[in-house]
Amino acid sequence: MYVVATPASNGIAARLARAIKADLVIVESKTFPDGETYVRVPQRLNDTVVVVHSLHPPQDSNFLKLLLVLDAVRGAGAREVVAVVPYLAYARQDKRFLEGEPVSVGVVLKSIEAAGASALVAVDIHAPKSLDQWLTIPHANAMPVPELAEYFKGKLQGDAIVLAPDAGALERAKLAASVLGVDYDYIEKRRDRVTGEVQALPKSLDVMDKTVLIVDDIISTGGTIALASKSALENGAREVYAACTHALLVSGALDKIYAAGVSDVVATDTVPSPVSKVSAVRSVIRALKEIGFIE
Amino acid sequence: MYVVATPASNGIAARLARAIKADLVIVESKTFPDGETYVRVPQRLNDTVVVVHSLHPPQDSNFLKLLLVLDAVRGAGAREVVAVVPYLAYARQDKRFLEGEPVSVGVVLKSIEAAGASALVAVDIHAPKSLDQWLTIPHANAMPVPELAEYFKGKLQGDAIVLAPDAGALERAKLAASVLGVDYDYIEKRRDRVTGEVQALPKSLDVMDKTVLIVDDIISTGGTIALASKSALENGAREVYAACTHALLVSGALDKIYAAGVSDVVATDTVPSPVSKVSAVRSVIRALKEIGFIE
Numbered sequence: 001m002y003v004v005a006t007p008a009s010n011g012i013a014a015r016l017a018r019a020i021k022a023d024l025v026i027v028e029s030k031t032f033p034d035g036e037t038y039v040r041v042p043q044r045l046n047d048t049v050v051v052v053h054s055l056h057p058p059q060d061s062n063f064l065k066l067l068l069v070l071d072a073v074r075g076a077g078a079r080e081v082v083a084v085v086p087y088l089a090y091a092r093q094d095k096r097f098l099e100g101e102p103v104s105v106g107v108v109l110k111s112i113e114a115a116g117a118s119a120l121v122a123v124d125i126h127a128p129k130s131l132d133q134w135l136t137i138p139h140a141n142a143m144p145v146p147e148l149a150e151y152f153k154g155k156l157q158g159d160a161i162v163l164a165p166d167a168g169a170l171e172r173a174k175l176a177a178s179v180l181g182v183d184y185d186y187i188e189k190r191r192d193r194v195t196g197e198v199q200a201l202p203k204s205l206d207v208m209d210k211t212v213l214i215v216d217d218i219i220s221t222g223g224t225i226a227l228a229s230k231s232a233l234e235n236g237a238r239e240v241y242a243a244c245t246h247a248l249l250v251s252g253a254l255d256k257i258y259a260a261g262v263s264d265v266v267a268t269d270t271v272p273s274p275v276s277k278v279s280a281v282r283s284v285i286r287a288l289k290e291i292g293f294i295e
Numbered sequence: 296m297y298v299v300a301t302p303a304s305n306g307i308a309a310r311l312a313r314a315i316k317a318d319l320v321i322v323e324s325k326t327f328p329d330g331e332t333y334v335r336v337p338q339r340l341n342d343t344v345v346v347v348h349s350l351h352p353p354q355d356s357n358f359l360k361l362l363l364v365l366d367a368v369r370g371a372g373a374r375e376v377v378a379v380v381p382y383l384a385y386a387r388q389d390k391r392f393l394e395g396e397p398v399s400v401g402v403v404l405k406s407i408e409a410a411g412a413s414a415l416v417a418v419d420i421h422a423p424k425s426l427d428q429w430l431t432i433p434h435a436n437a438m439p440v441p442e443l444a445e446y447f448k449g450k451l452q453g454d455a456i457v458l459a460p461d462a463g464a465l466e467r468a469k470l471a472a473s474v475l476g477v478d479y480d481y482i483e484k485r486r487d488r489v490t491g492e493v494q495a496l497p498k499s500l501d502v503m504d505k506t507v508l509i510v511d512d513i514i515s516t517g518g519t520i521a522l523a524s525k526s527a528l529e530n531g532a533r534e535v536y537a538a539c540t541h542a543l544l545v546s547g548a549l550d551k552i553y554a555a556g557v558s559d560v561v562a563t564d565t566v567p568s569p570v571s572k573v574s575a576v577r578s579v580i581r582a583l584k585e586i587g588f589i590e
Contacts, residue, residue, distance in 0.1 A: 033545040034515050035352040036385055041395035057330040061355040067406065071397035090331055100336035102366035107410055111362065114409040115402055220329050250328040 002045050006053045006069050008062045010269045012086055013052035015281040020294050027069055039068045041076045049078040056271040059089035067115040074116040082293055083117040084284055086270035087246050091126035109134040121287045123270050123280050124217050124245035142287035144268045144280040145172050148243040149179035151266050151278050152213055158238060160211040163187050163202055165224045176215045187228050199231040208236035219244045222253035226260035233261045247273035299346045301364050303357045305564045307381055308347035310576040315589050322364055334363045336371045344373040351566040354384035362410040369411040377588050378412040379579055381565035382541050386421035404429035416582045418565050418575050419512050419540035435585045437578035439563045440467050443538040444474035446561050446573050447508055453533055455506040458482050458497055460519045471510045482523050494526040503531035514539045517548035521555035528556045542568035
């Protein structure tokens with residue numbers, strides 16, 4: 001088995017190759033003066049191939065690069081090609097919210113399959129059912145939440161609780177809480193009748209004297225985390241931490257989050273960022289086992 | 296019939312709609328803070344739809360945008376969708392020149408078909424056989440060379456000749472020459488045995504006292520045109536003009552071309568540029584007739 005690293009593998013390819021004792025192959029890549037991408041696989045690959053390539057910003061460029069690599073890998077003799085896509089861009093546009101919109105995640109997934117993937121592993125995709133809906137090839141959704149939770153073992157002082165930013169994200173918080181052996185809840189926004197101020201506090205639990213860990217799939221602008229942190233600290237929380245799988249962190253997000261009193265933010269390495277300290281590789285290995293590509 | 300304009304239609308969509316008396320629909324488009332593209336078709340489209348969308352730089356972004364628009368148009372009820380792609384990026388990577396390379400044009404064409412195109416019109420694609428090779432849907436290659444040649448009618452003083460930059464581009468020069476009623480030839484590079492200087496001159500014809508029109512598919516760096524112009528002027532040509540379908544014109548190309556003595560450069564509107572003065576719309580109409588979408 002070969003593991004193919006691309007310029008958007010973020011080290012996950014090499015860690016994976018080492019862990020499963022596969023040969024690592026590094027794709028050559030350059031950009032032509034007119035802006036077109038060139039890729040080349042430097043050797044024959046007459047075996048099963050795992051391509052690790054994330055669709056973080058610049059998403060559109062990384063998307064086409066993935067398709068080119070899949071085609072090149074097929075041309076280099078690969079028998080089966082597993083596309084491991086740590087961050088799957090456009091996953092939030094998973095239905096036509098308004099008439100006339102595309103189902104962008106469907107477009108992305110269908111193209112990946114058409115380009116030659118024979119299986120796909122996503123990491124904490126926004127809606128895992130998108131994979132069932134748009135792929136005919138085997139697929140799995142890797143969940144690195146246990147690894148994110150383990151990062152906080154021994155770091156959370158006193159009573160701790162894990163919070164999901166909304167009811168839809170509760171499963172992720174539950175998983176983290178079970179690793180840490182603490183309670184969990186989801187956050188609800190409420191407007192104070194007197195001050196008009198919006199607060200984001202746990203649905204049922206109290207934050208007083210607690211250490212709060214907010215766990216989400218994506219941190220993009222940081223607005224949700226910042227509001228939840230402010231609310232928790234105003235209501236007596238001892239300290240606030242945040243963890244996410246994908247640290248998209250658009251311009252200014254980290255300063256917004258730290259300014260709101262968050263002590264530390266941690267993410268996985270699916271998207272490059274200053275806080276991407278936990279590798280998603282172990283979750284990818286679990287997912288590859290799930291679809292039978294490694295034992 | 297509807298004609299759908301996108302941010303990469305360059306006016307061709309509106310000109311086409313007007314010419315064939317179809318309704319023009321303009322796609323809404325924006326970019327999210329994290330860099331993802333959003334598109335929306337603002338109305339139902341229960342008819343045949345022609346989408347005009349060029350893949351000029353930024354190619355990768357325009358590529359994904361085309362796929363999203365095709366999916367949105369399908370979702371808006373379109374029965375048949377003709378993708379008119381005035382500039383088809385990655386068309387030059389039409390085979391595995393070296394082992395381990397992708398066939399990029401195949402990746403692009405297969406994705407367009409998978410996203411919902413039921414027919415495709417390209418304009419002066421690098422190798423028209425790519426369309427036969429990678430598409431199962433009806434397709435045609437629009438040739439705007441007559442329109443480019445017409446631009447020069449009455450402008451070329453004295454005896455004129457049309458030159459192709461290489462033997463492979465001879466058909467394009469022949470077509471332009473027949474419209475202008477002049478001779479044509481292709482350019483060969485020769486190294487002067489005494490000075491060592493490389494010259495690019497017609498294979499058989501003489502340029503002395505002639506007005507030269509070089510006709511190519513793409514001008515990218517401008518190096519080919521600049522060398523041919525210098526050689527022609529050094530060998531007694533009266534004036535040199537250049538025409539191309541796709542004016543990619545990477546940084547500095549136009550100055551390089553004018554510095555080499557070219558009097559005027561003209562291109563079609565498949566790629567936005569300061570010299571894209573001739574519309575490819577008439578060639579697109581001929582191609583749509585060829586595949587039976589208009590009468």
